[in-house]
Amino acid sequence: MATEDDESARPKDGPWQPQADTLGSFIRMQRQLAHLSLREMAAMTAVSNAYLSQIERDLHQPSLKVMQSIAEALKIPTADLLRQAGVTESDATAGTSGADESGYVDTERAIKTDPRLNQAQREALLGVYRSFLAED
Structure with a gap:
């Protein structure tokens, strides 16, 4: 549970800070969408659940190796x-459309990573989208 002390323990500046708050909440949201507990994700990433919790609460910035492990566990690129961490350019600034090599847009990825949607909206959209695919 976050407390006022947790807030004061956060770094207030540095190159990660403009995106830091969104990175932790993004990771938490993706974990919840994947229906994983912190312990389950810790087992999948070989990172302690305490450290994952601190990442989600923006108390620590993960290394590239840890971020790769988290991405693999969450099945996201x-x-x-x-990009969420602000380390690389967004698709818009990189000049890509979000399409894969075949030209198809990865709709699930777009839904899961859209910062304008809350968790309930993401789950609803994913459910509807998957139901359309199941009918084919």
């Missing part, structure tokens, strides 16, 4: 996690 590492590039998406790096």
Whole structure:
């Protein structure tokens, strides 16, 4: 549980800070969408659940190796996690459309990474989208 002390323990400046708050909440949201507990994700990433909790609460900034491990466990591209962390350019600034090599847009990825949606909206959209695919 976050307390006022947790807030004061957060770094207030540095190169990660503009995106730091969104990175932890993004990781937590993706973990919840994957229906994983912290302990389950810790087992999948070989990172302690205490450290994962601190990452989600923006108390620590994960290394690239840890971010790759988290991305694999969440079944999202590492590039998406790096973009969320502000380490790489967004698709818009990189000049790509979010389409894969075949030209198809990865709709589930777009839904999961859209910062304008809350968790309930993401789950609802994913459910509807998957139901359309199941009918084919």
